[in-house]
Amino acid sequence: MHVSELRFSLADVAGVRLAVSPANETVMSMWAVSSPVHYAVHLPWIDRARVTLRRPEVADRVRPLVELARPRTWLPDFLTPAARPNVEMAEQLDQIAATPPAVVVQDLLATTPSRPLSPFGRALLADPRGLLPQLVDAVRVWYDEAIAPDWPRMRALLDADVAYRAAQLAENGAGRFFEQLHPSLRWHGDRVISDDTFERDFDLRGRGLALNPTVFTERHVLWNLLEDSLPAGAYPVRALGTLWETSAPPPGDPLARVVGPGRAALLHLLDTAATTTDLARFAGMSAGNVSQHLSALHDAGLVSRVRQGRHVLYRNTEAAAVLLRASRGG
Template structure:
């Protein structure tokens, strides 16, 4: 069990952001243990093909060896993410990790599992070998994560928006207890039901919270005295991540207005954002925006703003079209 102690400044300093590095590094867990991550099997099948390419395998090996099944991650490899951070910025942060911190973080993992060959080499020469590890993360992101990043990012951004609204509406106590079933708020601290046994005072530095697709069972803490405290928590609705929604086979409406626009009408029984529509449909955000503009101009969808987000929904006219084409129960 872990405890994180908050001051008023820490409560005010809770922030939510997406971490491209987290998704890249933690994706290796799903690759190493697909039985534990069945929802990601469509991605795992593609990623395994990528990793079998010799030119990829040799460059990614440093990352593979540090993320074996059951391996705890050294904290420097998953730095806290700030809002709108890009992968390159996080890689620069990892590359700038002082050698003493690399050694400390590696040693902190050996109580769970011995270091791999690369881990031992990195322990002996952190300054010389850290660039190889950074390159491995970059290559794996470019090869295995970037093709699906719009879909991943849409799900993560939607979660950040949802949690931010929740924090503003309910306050820190209720927010943390809704963030994950393993968390409890006890007035001035978060108690986490986990095996890590940490007692950590945030000391006014706040807490970065990063949703992640590839964490499934608990919140993972990155709590160090010399860096921004962070927690990676399981994203909501991960079961929808690899779904691609299309009109029913032979849908008459798709033949009239096109499959892309018909797909969106089938999804817009409830108010939905562009990012969520991109994730659910498998289309790019740009294509979704173009289709929505056409549908809005035709009077088939309405739009409303809620905070920073614009949500779209079918109009009555769209409902008439869906019913006329035989879609009496459009997907919501």
């Protein structure tokens, strides 16, 4: 194991920012599809995604992304652009499409130490201007077909992580924040030291650092660190094991007898922060019913709410956690 060092100025510390990147999740999800044994937590999603990928009309259009996002292969940085708060997929697709040909070539060549380029990678290297639209279309199709149906669930988990980390940064400062972000990171003076698969000494040069949680890596922080790109890092999201859980109350749930089945169902779901829209989808209720239940639970001190950009996230309070532990027999 090697060590990478990221050197910070005061401007870089002030420029640390957290966001969710739908493009990163879309691209990195290909690793899980290609190597499910290493992503067992995602098996419910992988099963559906593989069925989708076998459809001829999807397979043909997604092939460029499949070839570039192979297991054990570095991703070209332009495919995982640094995210800003509240960015939408369409904006990130436009950003990828606007990548200058010279940057496409540079980023492709930077991946070759890990593995030779695929046939599409070699073709893109030779004709970046002509073939980049095919790659952008591949990312768009894969997002629409495989990610978008489950994006509310993924987004809720990612947004909750951003809110949690932002609070840590505000309360504890940058040094403690990075050490809590992942066990492989340490703060030393004016730099972050990262256990890595290779050695780098990288100066952020006042550009700050964009960080985004991801559901598609569990073991490492993945860095986008090229001199001509905005510095960025993707780190494993918290509570990943809850992503595909069904959290409906069990039959005979004593909590449902006390607060009603609808409100009990929401409390079981709110171990992880979620929006009203997410809860309506997961619980099979109308948004109006969810809003009424959340209002009553909030007034009773059982759920908290916090605004994160354009979203309002709800989560159980400690009082609700006590009730849930009792109802689950814990």
